[in-house]
Each structure stands twice: as structure tokens, then as C-alpha cells.
Amino acid sequence: MAKVLIEDIIKSYGETEVLHGINTDIADGEFIVIVGPSGCGKSTLLRMIAGLEDISSGTISIDGKVVNTLEPKDRDIAMVFQNYALYPHMTVFKNMAYGLKLRKFSKKEIKVRVDRVAKLLQLEELLDRKPRQLSGGQRQRVAMGRCIVREPKVFLFDEPLSNLDAKLRVQMRLELRKLHKRLKVTSIYVTHDQVEAMTLGDRLVVINDGYTEQIGPPLELYEKPASIFVAGFLGSPAMNFLSAQISADGNSVQLSETVQVSVDSVNRQIIAEKKVTFGIRPEHFSLSDKGKTGLPLTVDHAEFHGASTIIYGRLQGNDELITVRLPHVHHINPKTVLMLTALPEHIHLFDPKTGKRI
């Protein structure tokens, strides 16, 4: 168990810089999820922590020791790869024992450790099988077992669930969470799946294009996204963004000539008549009471998801696309006009130029 400190990490491949100074501070026993769209540099960052990729500049320390130049084996980390990377010619037992064998553990100690982990992961029956005789989920668990037997200071995961089918992914996600509760080993987990990120992480590091967008607990990122990118990346269906302008008195935003929504200015630096991006999540609308005013939405179509209904439509006045999620089942015909109220405490405002939260 150990702290991991990542300071000003820059990575360039030749001329192109793909990470532009990442800073993160990972506490002992924490489960950190690095999340971002494909190609943003998540794997690169993880592989630098593992020692599989050179560090162009900056420092990485594990447990107070700078590991920049250490070989992967000397960093006391273990890694689960996306395609598991099990040794195809070794049995499950040998796969798990290999790292221990190279570290000169006694045969007896190896047996004790592998058996204990096999029990923990329900792999006892499979110890004599070769990887190709296992299902995807079982391979996944063997890959995890191979890491756990080593009892390393840090676990690294690079999209370990992305090769599993949806149901198994949910199940493995839960198991991973339970496992972490039990072992309490510092874990760094890379994924591009925001649901995985939200459900697994103690804290998330959102990376976009080689820059950190925001670091914090999932709920905080969800409720107070620091930028348009984070706001749009987390949550499904994604947040609605509308271009708007602050009214002259600073108490409301003007979405179109006829539609305006009042906002509270607490904790916000509101500048009158400034152009802003107005953001609101689909679930933060409610139907206005009969006769009251609100945002008029012309419905395009509605999807029924059982527990909720998702409505796609266009805002009257400026024709922008809006997604609304209402609890329960609503039977709504296309072309009807709904009056919506945006819940004021859930309104986000962003600076359209910098993308930062106001």
C-alpha cells in the first residue's frame, strides 16, 4: 500500500506532445479512475506509472520514492491489461505463480499464496487449465489474481473490463469494488466508460487531449463540473448546452428573445449581458404546473426506458435540441408542446470562450 505522486508529467513522442503536465496526488488505499475519451493519453499515463513508457519530464513517486528510472519489476506494481496478457502456454496456477517464482519465493509460499488468491477469486477449479480453456470473465479474474498474489503496492488497470459483455461487465465491476474494499490496495484504473468511472472511483481524474480537466469524487464532478468538457462527458444522456446571455440585471439568463430562466448568483461571478453557455442535465427539468410559464419544448419523439422517459425535442424560439428525462412513463405524442421548468439549483453556466465554469 502506498501513496502515488504524479508531478508535472509530460510525455512526447518525438515532436508531438501527448501529455502536457499532469498533476495528481493519490492517497494510500485510494481507488483512482483516470477517465477520458479515446486517444486522450490515459493509457500512456498509466504505462508511465508502470515503467513501460519513458517519462519525458516530471516525476512519479510511489511510496515517497521517485521511480522515474526504475524498471517495472522494481516499482512494486502489478498491472491488468485490456486483453489480459496471460501466458498462453502456462496453466492458471503457473500464470499466477510466475511473478513469485522470479522473485525467488519458496515453492511452499507460492502454493499458499496462489491457493489463497484462487479461493478469493473462485478460481480453485480452474488452476490446471490453460488460458484458452477459460471464458472471458475467468481470464479476467486470472489476470487479476496474477496481480493480487504479488501483493504489490499499487494495482494498475488498463480498461480491464472492455472485452466483456455488458452483463458480465456490471458483475465484474461490483466484484472489483468489493475486492478493493477488502484488500485496500492503492489502485489506478483507466477507462473511457463514464459509468464505470462513476461507480468504481473514489476520485476521478478526467483527462482531455493530454490535459487534466478536473480531479475529484464522482458526485462532485457530476454536480459541479469544472468545464463544459467534464459536464458533457459525465452523465448519460449528456447534459444539454444552450448558448445564452446574462440579462441586464444579472438575475437571469436569456435563452432566446422570449425565454429566460432565473439563476441564483451565489458562488458565481455573474457579469451582466455576458455571453454564456447554459448547461442543464436532462433529469433536471420538470413539467411546469398547469398554466405556469416555462421553457416551451416541441417534442420530436419519446423513448420509454421503463423507470423513466426520455424526450427529445426542440426549444421554441431558438430551435436548439434538448433532451429531457422525466421519471415514470409519460405518453407524449410528437409535436406536442411541453412547458418545462429548469431546476434553478442545477443550472450550470460556462464561459463559452474558455469552457470553464462560471
Add this chain to the structure above:
Amino acid sequence: MIEQRPVAAWFSHTVLILGVVVVAFPIWITFVGASHDAIRMTQVPLPLLPGDQFFINLKAAFVDGVGNAKEQSVGIMMFNSLIMALMIAVGKIAISLLSAFAIVYFRFPFRMMFFWMIFITLMLPVEVRILPTFEVVANFGMLNNYWGLTVPLIASATATFMFRQVFLTVPDELLEAARIDGAGPMRFFKDILLPVSRTNIAALFVILFIYGWNQYLWPLLITTDKSMYTIVMGIKQMLEAAEEAPEWHLIMMTTLLAMIPPVLVVIGMQKLFIKGLTETEK
């Protein structure tokens, strides 16, 4: 498309049987020839059914020797061939594995230059550079010994390319997982790379063993000492018996014996061999 009609089945069986007959007939004649005495073999028509001299001929050829190569028994020649074929096969595989390993997994200066140098040797087989190679071998004092027989044939680009191709299909993650587990380069080579390319090695071994066993020109050139004769060149020498007529019955027996080791290697490694040529899973 797979034909199910009886006519088609009948037809394809005929073709297959004809093929087998064409291949098997000379072998049958060899066997028949090896089982008659010298006199019968000089009379026409040649026999088509086996005689009763098989074990007598076997002893005569295997232990006592034949014709011009009389001082050398077929047993010794086969032993020489076996050593040569094994050394060539094992040597080629060992060298090619290591050079392919270096080219695929290490970044050293002039890597591509070395790669292309190996490539160029493809265009220069022993037959093309036979005189200079002979000169070199002679200067090293390797005439008339196993080193001279095998070393010039060992350096080989084809096998290096094959292993390079095999190694390129091994996923990078395997190397990375091994590095994290604490394996150094040679450990990775021994524990992961070799077992993973096991079937390819077996396939190549079969091919190279037969290649080595069938060498004719090179052994002919560098062995003058009869104790170093190999079986393939030995058969040729038997045909050139000075005065008397060739001892066909013994020559046939020798040929039959010469076929056995390659056949055994193919049969013994058949399963791995086929896997090595067809399997793609890594």
C-alpha cells in the same frame, strides 16, 4: 464446395489411389530389389515380388559396406548423416531464434543494416559461393569433420525471417506482463517466447532435418576421408563401382535405409508440425 454424389466420390478416390500408386511404386521396387540376391537383380525382367534375401542384404549393407565405399558400412554413413542433419537443424534453429529475438526486441545501432545484411544472404546460398566457402572452411582446418560439414550450411536467413514473423505476432502485452513480473530479456526468451513458438520450431526442425539429411554437393566437396561419408553421397559412390557391375540389391537396401530417419522424424513430429504450419493462436 463439397460434392456428395457417388460418382464424384468414386472419381476422387480413383485420383487419390492413382496418386498413391505413383508415389509408392518406386518405393515398392526399392524394397523388392533389396530382398533379392545380386544375380536376380541383373536378369530381366526385374522382379516385382519380394525375394528371401532381405535380412542377408540388410546385414551386408548395414554392417559390411557396399561397392566403392566398401570400407564404410552403411551404419557409419547413416550415423554421419544423422549428426550432420541434427547439427544443421539444431544449429540453424538456435542461431535464427537468437538473431530474430535481437532484431525484434532490441533497439541497437544499425539494427536495420544487420537486418538487410541477413536478408541479402538469401540470395547467396552455398551453391553460389561454393569455392570461397570451401577456401574458408579449408583454412579453418574443418575439412573432413562435422564442423566443416555443417557450419557453412547453418547460417540461414529463411529461418531468421520465419522466427521474426512469429515473434511479431506475439502481443506486446505479453512482454510487458513478463517485465512487470520481473523477467529480464533472456528469461522472457526462455520462459515465454520459446514455449510460445514451440510448434513453429518443431515445423522448422522437420524441414531442416530433411534439408540437412539430403545434402549432397557440400559433403561431396569437403569429405575425402571415407569415415566422414554421408549416406546420400555414399549411395552415389556405390553406383560408380570401378570394374564390376553395381550391386543393385545392396544399393536398394541402402536407399531403403536412407529413407528411414526422415520418415521417422516426420511421423514423430507430425502433430506439432501440422500445428506449427496452421495454428495462429498465440
